[in-house]
Each structure stands twice: as C-alpha cells, then as structure tokens.
Amino acid sequence: MKWRYRLSLFVFLGLFFLIITRLFYWQVVKAEELSAMGASQYGKQIVISPERGEIRTSDGFPIASNKISYLLYANPKEISEVDKEKISIILSEKLSLDPASVSAQLRQDLFWVPIEKNIDVSVKDELEKLTLTGVGFEEQYVRFYPEASMAAQLIGFVGKNDTGEDKGYFGIEGYYDRQLRGKGGVAIQIDDAVGRPILAKMNNDSGRINGRNLTLTVDRAIQFLVERKLKKGIENFGAVSGMVIIMDPKTGSILSMASFPSFDPRSYRDYDVNTYKNPLITNLYEPGSTFKALIMAAGIDSKVVKPDTKCPICASPLSIGGYEVRTWNNQYKKDIDMTEVIIHSDNTGMVYVSQQLGIDRMLDYLKKFGIGDLTGVDLQGEVSVGLRPSKNWYPIDVATLSFGQGISVTPIELLSAFSSLANGGKRMEPHIVKEIQTPEGQIITIPPKLVGQPVSEATAKVMTEILVNAVDKGEAQFAKIKGYRVAGKTGTAQIPIAGHYDPTKTIASFIGFAPAQDPKFAMLVVIDRPTSSIYGAETAAPVFFDIARDLFAHYGIAPSQ
C-alpha cells in the first residue's frame, strides 16, 4: 500500500515540476516577446520625426524653414474591388497622376501603400471631404524657402540619404547637417478596448530632439539687392556668369554671397548638378590685376619699395625668359612710381616689385595672406590649390605671379587676403554662421577668429591710400561714387586655354572696401567672359559701385568729401 502513496506523491511532484518549468519558460524566457505582443495589442508605436532646424539671416528671418505637407497613403485591403477603380480615377484627377500607376498601387496585397507625397493642405482638405474608404494622410515636414531661390548656393538643399532620411547637401545644409538634423523619437500610445487613448502612460514621447537653428551673418537686405544688381550686370554686359561676395573685414562675417547661374532649392532635381556648387568657394580663377594689391603690400611691408619708389625698368616692355611682359594698354612711363604702378595697373612695375622681393619672400607673404590654403569658411565644398615650392618657379612665372596670372585662387581666398588691408593688416577667418540655437533655447555664439597679420598696420594704411588713388585716378574713376573714399583695384585676367591665353575672353573683376577711413565692407565682383567689354573697369567696377551706393544708404554712411 505504501508504494501507492509514494507513487502518487511522485506523480504529483512531477506534474508540479513540469508546470513550474513551463511557467518559468513563459514568464522569464519569453517575457520580452509576450510583453511586446501585449503592447502591440493595447497600444501603438508612433515614430515622431524631428523638425529640421531653421536657417535664419542676421535679422532673424528664416530663409530655410519647414512646412507641413502630406503623404497620401492607401490600405488596399480595406478597399473593395469596385471602389478601387473609382478611387484611382478620383485620385489621379485631383493629384494629376497617371491613373494606371495609382490603380497598380491599389491592387497590391498590402496594408499600406504610398500614393503621393508633398501634398498641399488645400488638396488634402478637398480629398478628406470626399471620405474615400481606405485612404489616409500622414503629416510630414518638408523644407520650405520663403525667399525662393535667394542665396541658393550658399544654403544648399535637403535631399535624401541611402536610407531615405533627410540629409543636407552643399552649402550650409551640408556643412551643418548634423546640427540641423535633430534626432527622431518614438511615442507609445495606449488605447482602451475601443481604441480611445487612456490616461495612464499616455504618449510617452521619448528621444525626439528637434534640430538646432542657425543664424547667419548674411544680411537679407544686402543679399537681396546684390542678387538683383548682379543679375542686371550679367545681362547688361553679356557675360556667361558672375559672382559677388561681401565681407565685414573687421570680423570676417560674410554679409552676402551671390552667383549666377544658380538653382532653386525647392526643385533642385530640375537643375544641372554643376549649379549646386558655390563658385565663390569652389571655382579657381586667375585673379589678374586685383592680385597686385597683395604683392605691392608685401613689397612695402618688407621695405624693398616705398610708394614713391621709381621703377627703373618700366620704360618699355620687359623680356624675361624668352617671353615679353607688356602693360595692358602698351603704354610705358619712365620712372613711374609705385603708387602710379597701381593706379595705371602697370605690369612692368609689378615685375620690378617681384624682382625686389624675390620668390621666397613673395611666397612667404602670400602664405601669410592665406593664398594657397583653405580659408576655413563654414561651407561644404571649399577648394584651394597649394603654392608650388620656390624651386619650381621659373623667372617668367615669378614675373606673371606679380600681376596675378599663373596662379589660381578662389574668390573667397582673394577677398579674405585683401580684407586684411582694410583691417589694419589683420586677417580674419571668414564665417557664415554667427549663432546656433539649441531646441532648449540656449544660444551658442561663434566669435570672430583672427588667423594672422600678414602686413603691419602702417603698411595697411599706406596701401589703403594707394588703392583710394587707384579708384580716384585709375581706369575705374568714371564709375566711382562722388563724395565717398573707396579703396579698390580693377582686374582683367586672361583665361588660360590649352597652354596659352585666350586673347578675346577675360574674367573681369573689381575688389575694394569702403569707406576707406573706417571700412564697413569689403567686396569682390567677378564677371566671367563679358562680351560688351573685356575690361574690369567697364564691367565689374560699375557693378561694384552700383552695389556700394546702396550699401552706403543701407548703413547710413554719409559722403565724407
């Protein structure tokens, strides 16, 4: 009998053990999976996209913001066969889509298919009134440009990356993409038995961080007027393209950056990819006579020449290494002084300065001016070409370097170097973003950065007066504004093609700063291959002074003469 009791006990113990093992399996081993299944039954997970940060001009106006648009989706499993045809026709009519492709989407055996994105709110309201079965809308944010294509190449655009997420390309959108992007989050919404949200653990919004807002140094009013004037200039002079960059020489803040042809960031796919690049930081060109200011500054700073030093070799064309160096107008003045060399843009005078400096000292000064290096501007895509070592320069190369041929620079590189003459010889790093605002409201200010002192303050003052003389008495005197002291230099650079220079096409430019006694802005205007005239004094200079006139009014600068 006893054995029966023992057997029963063992059977019950065995059963208990099995039950406990099974409970352990479901409650410990499978706990996470079952918990997730339960959560999916009584609640839903909503992905919350972050809002991309705004890009604002210095007055706080957002030139790149976000707007609401809608993605239209359908649930084919909810739509009857009869309704599918009717809905395809309605949607294709309202959204100007191909009825066959809409119909194909609705015939898929899926719970969710996208039909069309970037739908405006008015179209969405219209479609909602039709109460179409199985059709819904998802709210999305898309990039929005209130000023249309203003500063397009400066801002860049927002496209998609490999995983379909928003990503900035070129310009500010590209350089500051990580700051602007933010971080997506997930929200859990718990519903009751009939699908209504309940109080406990409601909308647990975890992890979403909106992007940071950027405030630029760019002045919207200046950008607007520069783009208008540049466009007018390119049309008037029959040029292929043109660019203007304006900087505050004391801080390195970029006040305006404009170039044409450009593109519309709202529909960037419709434009040639080459228009996405900002030529002010990506295009290299031979600067021509605008470069003379830097070489002359180097000569004065190293005391090898003075403003009244007379040139002993300038009475006729110079023969160097089998080549002949001539002036632009083939006119020569015996004993021309250095001030007149700049006024008349005399190439032979500049060759004399280069001979006094020597290639080593010249290259040393150019490096201090930042030539051959990236400026460090906070934009995606900047390029630079380094300077060759001194031993690789032939005598003719040294000669042509003195008047800005045989060397390639970007416009921003040249303006950054030139601006040091407007800032007591100090070179500032150019920058576009002045403030970053976090989603919590904290402001991070980006201060101006001094990167070097290529020439002394005394040299900068002397060069300023020489350049004022160049404007007052040089080839651009007919374009200058009465009553204002503007320091500047024209440039007419030939374009190299296949080992020689094209005699009929030039890159015309004008670089300057004003008011000379206390510069508020430094500006470079480049007109590419003008056809009405090849000279900088007759094309780029008028555009420069046209813009400068409005800048004086904008800054409230009265005439000083």
Add this chain to the structure above:
Amino acid sequence: MKKAVTFITLVIGIIFVLSIIQIVVSNKLSTTGIVLGGLQDQIKTYKTENTLLAQQLLVLSSYNTIASSAADLGFITSKSPIVLSAPLPLAIRP
C-alpha cells in the same frame, strides 16, 4: 479574542471600502480618454494651423513678395539717397 475579531472586521471593512473607491475612480478615469483624445486632436489642429499661418506670413513678408507688390503699386528704386547731415570733420579745434 473579541478585540482580534473587531480588528479583523475593521480591516476587511476598510479593504472593501477602498476597493469600491478604486472601482469608482478607475471607472471615472477610463472615460477621460475621450476628453483627452479630443483635447489632443484640438492641440494638433491648432499646431497645424499655426504652422500654416506662419508659412503664409513668411511668404508675405519675404523681400521678393514685397518688391513684387511694390512694383505692382508703382514704387520705383530710389536713384540717389538724400543726405540730411554732413559728416563730422576729422578734427575739431576747440
């Protein structure tokens, strides 16, 4: 013994009353989901409306729009500004 019985009875009574209260409160709370859902929908609607109005405001206050409207109204670009004050001299003899 009598005290123990009284104590136990009291505890059971409290438990019973608290259970009733819990049922009543949970019942009331469960229907606030409707109100909450409604409020959330309203917030969403207003946020959307705000964003749309802000968009319109930005477009209307853009320089491109203003310049275009000004041109339609007949405004022209000022050719030369009028200077009312002369600049100060570089040095003044006291």
